[in-house]
Amino acid sequence: MTEIVLALAIGVLGACGVWLLLRPRTFQVIIGLCLLSYGVNIFIFAMGRLRVGAPPVTAEGLENPLLYDDPIPQALVLTAIVISFALTALFLVVLLAARGATGSDHIDGEEPSP
């Protein structure tokens, strides 16, 4: 059950993200990138295998690795979240600058001629 929910979440986030990424407005693009990065983050998490109720760290006396979840993907996700958050913030600034400099929120900086 968890697997299906997770797979659906990744799929929906990815699909929405790609669709928005291909839209012509800068705000749509940035939301698309956010959704895609959420999808990717969950995907990385899933690559460590799904375990319910298994802690990611070991304690003394409980060294059997079968009892635990893989901590590495969780560390990776943490790093990826921080990086994508920072870069989204940077992208927002560029988006604002582009809006101010070109007077349009089209990604080409000008409205397409009809």
Next chain:
Amino acid sequence: MNAASDHLLMGPILLPLVAASGMLLLDERRRALKSLLSLAVMAAVLAMAALLLVEGGDAAGETARVYRLGDWRAPFGIVLVADRLSALFLAMTAVVGACGLLFALARWERAGPRFHALFLLLIMGVNGALLTGDLFNLFVFFEVMLAASYALVLHGSGESRIRAGLGYITINLTASLLFLVGVALIYGVTSTLNMADLAARAPLIPAEDRWLFHVGAATLGVAFLIKSAAWPLGFWLAPTYTAASAPAAAVLAILSKVGVYVLIRQSSLVFSPLAGPSAEFGREWLVAIGVATILFGVCGMLASRELARAAAFAVVVSSGTVLAMMGSDAAGLSAALFYLVGSTLACSALFLIAEVLERGRDGGGDSHKAVFADEYRDPFEDLERNEPGLVIPTAVAALGGALVVCALMIAGLPPLAGFIGKLAMMQALVAAGRPTDWAVIAALAVSSLGAVIALGRLGVRAIWIRDESEPQLVVGAGELLGIVGLLGASLTLTVFGGAGLAYTDLTAAWLGEPAGYMSSVLTGEGR
């Protein structure tokens, strides 16, 4: 672990990081101090890279230096690895970085805030990506490098830079997400991110999981092909590099080569002949994409109407050339590496020369439209700040000569190093003699012809056909120093072509024996 020399590998990463962080605390007006500091850091990085290069040039010497952070044993801890390939790219980065910085000191560093900190962070990211021994740190260093490059593309402001930057940031963020997907898939199959460990485990992957491993590797490959501007994933490069300020563009030329570096590293290590069923995975795709990239780049060069744009397409051609040589044997790879160093130096120099020659033709930034008035005004509207420092009168004549040197290097005509590299590549291809090799030879020949035509035409226009109304050419001493430094490095590569080729031969031989890399990383004491 003994003494300071073991910690040498941390230097090229830690030094720029510490200096850049410290610089953020200094006031923007203390330019002299900041310039001195970043020059000192670049000089130190150059010295460290030279040290590693000399060490790698010793045929009998130890071939890979491994630095274990926190002294944790390899597959569990993080490792930095410097072998001959890393040292070669490190040295190239240091030379281009130092010369770009010299050029920027004359004028461009005043075009926007925090130039030095961003510049050093970019250098730190590149060095880290070249030195790291595992995939996830590669991602982190790539992001550091790209984050700094986003800001550097916008350095100097203006509508064209913001527009180009928007596209550049979008495509690279998307590529980074693909990078993560690839890394996650590879981790899911092999449970390791250490490159040496990955190479050791690649032959042992169960047959039913192998396709998933290949999907991961291909996704990763697409991410790196986007970064190395291969056709059809590299349309972002030309507008971005043309719009970026010249010193930034010169250093960005290195960035696309970092993508090529990772492709060489992965395909020679993880997909070596030792990898069993995964051996040489995707090699034929790389060759085909490389040939297409060369042809696309040549068309772009011929269609360019300004030198900076032609230089950007020359970067594309040089990436494509190395990709097209990936299917070749050790001799071909060695020649391709030699060519890559020469052509990258020449492309960077061309960006700098183009900026001096075409200065005054474009208006710079638009102060009346900017959002953040203090940071995004026309950097050179203030005449006093516009002075490029000490001006050397006869230097304009020298620029013509410099342009010729660049054109010869990029086109690969005698008597310069570009020719040595191209001849060696063709020799290796003829010796192999497969039909694909002949296709690569044809593409190489076409690229030379196209480069000569395009650069010749643009050079004539830039130097000989100048209107009376156009502003007088001025070259600052620092700018000349930067250009001369890059061209001097190209000429050194020509004069000591034998030594250079001997080094790349050793590199190719080392890459052909991935067992050496694996054993230096995976064996050895630690906790």
